[in-house]
Structures are given as structure tokens and as C-alpha cells.
Amino acid sequence: MKYISLAIGITILLAYSMALWKWKRSEILPWFHTACATVASILIGAFTAIALFDYQESSKQEADRARYHALLSVEISGIRAHLLKPTGATVELDNLENIDIRVMHLRAEVLRDAGRSGLFDIQQSQQMLELAQSVEAWNMKTEGLIGALNAQSGQPQYGARIRWYSSNLESSREGLLEGVRWLSQNMELENYPAKMY
Known part of the structure; x- marks a missing residue:
């Protein structure tokens, strides 16, 4: 299920990028900047949450x-x-x-x-x-x-x-x-x- 969600997200990202490239090329660079920043923020937040959870679990154990x-x-x-x-x-x-x-x-x-x-x-x-x-x-x-x-x-x-x-x-x-x-x-x-x- 998580791979399906990931595949759908990547498909939507690529489709939107292709649409911008075709109809509004001037907005493609800010769009990539925003998309990369969003993905980086999500990854940093996820890795931080996982690290904190692991630390709490090991401390509790x-x-x-x-x-x-x-x-x-x-x-x-x-x-x-x-x-x-x-x-x-x-x-x-x-x-x-x-x-x-x-x-x-x-x-x-x-x-x-x-x-x-x-x-x-x-x-x-x-x-x-x-x-x-x-x-x-x-x-x-x-x-x-x-x-x-x-x-x-x-x-x-x-x-x-x-x-x-x-x-x-x-x-x-x-x-x-x-x-x-x-x-x-x-x-x-x-x-x-x-x-x-």
C-alpha cells in the first residue's frame, strides 16, 4: 500500500511538471525549487521522527x-x-x-x-x-x-x-x-x- 501511494505521488509530480514544462516554462524553475524543498522537509521530518522514536524506545528498553x-x-x-x-x-x-x-x-x-x-x-x-x-x-x-x-x-x-x-x-x-x-x-x-x- 505504501508503494502504491509513493507511485501515485511520483506520477502526480511528474504529470504536473510535464504540464508546467509544456504550458508555462517560466514557472518550471520555481516549481522544482518548491518541490525539492518540500520533499527535503518531509524527509528531514520523517528521519528526525524515526530517530527520536528509536532513541525513546532504546532508552525505555x-x-x-x-x-x-x-x-x-x-x-x-x-x-x-x-x-x-x-x-x-x-x-x-x-x-x-x-x-x-x-x-x-x-x-x-x-x-x-x-x-x-x-x-x-x-x-x-x-x-x-x-x-x-x-x-x-x-x-x-x-x-x-x-x-x-x-x-x-x-x-x-x-x-x-x-x-x-x-x-x-x-x-x-x-x-x-x-x-x-x-x-x-x-x-x-x-x-x-x-x-x-
């Missing part, structure tokens, strides 16, 4: 990237602090076996949003999204552990389920910590001290 970077530093620091925290509770099973468990939910909202934003390179975005999915998996496993803890202790496989969830969460914890370390180093995130409440 840079500001958004800096904002996400700061928020990621805070969120990653909180996840790291929770995962490095000593075990939260000890459960005593019927056979007097003690199992240390971690019952906590983690948040990965900034990770997910930053990964989907398109402001970071592919590798960083992929790592953020994978880490957000791993946090969701952690939370599902935590819900499973809570369900197992809420079951009656006399049920079959009560201790085995708690041991399995506890060991599964421990291996997930190590994987999450590795992902947090990689992302922190790759994106040069700040490591803020986080308070546990």
Missing part, C-alpha cells in the same frame, strides 16, 4: 532492563537465602527415625516476567524461564510433602513418602542453587543479604 536487573537481584537473593537456610524442621517417624525437612514456597514472578520480556539475550532469557519453572516444580513438591505430612502416620508407606519427598526436595534444592549461581554470575546480579521472617 534500557530503563526496563535496569529495573528488571535490580528486581532480579532482590528476588534471586531471596531465593538463595531461603535455599541456603538450615533445615526448617525435623520430623520423627514411627520407627524413631528423624528426617530433616524444608517446607517453604519460593517466588519467581520477576524471573518469569524478565525471561518473557525480550530485553535479555536468548541464553539469559532461557535460564530465567527454566529457573522459574524449577521454582514452580519446587513449590509443587513442597505441596506434596505437606500432603504427606498431613496424612495419618499409621498409613502404609507414610515414612517412605516423607523420605522420598524430603530427598527429592534436597536434590531440587541443589539444582536450584546451581541455577541461581549461574544466573547471578552471568547477569552480574547483586547478592543482597535477605532476612528470613
Whole structure:
């Protein structure tokens, strides 16, 4: 459509120029001067508008990237602090076996949003999204552990389920910590001290 408009404009310009050339040759030079000045003004205005738009977009993207970077530093620091925290509770099973468990939910909202934003390179975005999915998996496993803890202790496989969830969460914890370390180093995130409440 834009090429059709351009072609129509050029055709009208040429037709008018030919008419001036044929019937009013004395006015052809001022006409070309006016036409060239008009086209130059339009081009300068268009290029200036495009340059300003690009500058505003890049400034906005840079500001958004800096904002996400700061928020990621805070969120990653909180996840790291929770995962490095000593075990939260000890459960005593019927056979007097003690199992240390971690019952906590983690948040990965900034990770997910930053990964989907398109402001970071592919590798960083992929790592953020994978880490957000791993946090969701952690939370599902935590819900499973809570369900197992809420079951009656006399049920079959009560201790085995708690041991399995506890060991599964421990291996997930190590994987999450590795992902947090990689992302922190790759994106040069700040490591803020986080308070546990």
C-alpha cells in the first residue's frame, strides 16, 4: 500500500511538471525549487521522527532492563537465602527415625516476567524461564510433602513418602542453587543479604 501511494505521488509530480514544462516554462524553475524543498522537509521530518522514536524506545528498553536487573537481584537473593537456610524442621517417624525437612514456597514472578520480556539475550532469557519453572516444580513438591505430612502416620508407606519427598526436595534444592549461581554470575546480579521472617 505504501508503494502504491509513493507511485501515485511520483506520477502526480511528474504529470504536473510535464504540464508546467509544456504550458508555462517560466514557472518550471520555481516549481522544482518548491518541490525539492518540500520533499527535503518531509524527509528531514520523517528521519528526525524515526530517530527520536528509536532513541525513546532504546532508552525505555534500557530503563526496563535496569529495573528488571535490580528486581532480579532482590528476588534471586531471596531465593538463595531461603535455599541456603538450615533445615526448617525435623520430623520423627514411627520407627524413631528423624528426617530433616524444608517446607517453604519460593517466588519467581520477576524471573518469569524478565525471561518473557525480550530485553535479555536468548541464553539469559532461557535460564530465567527454566529457573522459574524449577521454582514452580519446587513449590509443587513442597505441596506434596505437606500432603504427606498431613496424612495419618499409621498409613502404609507414610515414612517412605516423607523420605522420598524430603530427598527429592534436597536434590531440587541443589539444582536450584546451581541455577541461581549461574544466573547471578552471568547477569552480574547483586547478592543482597535477605532476612528470613
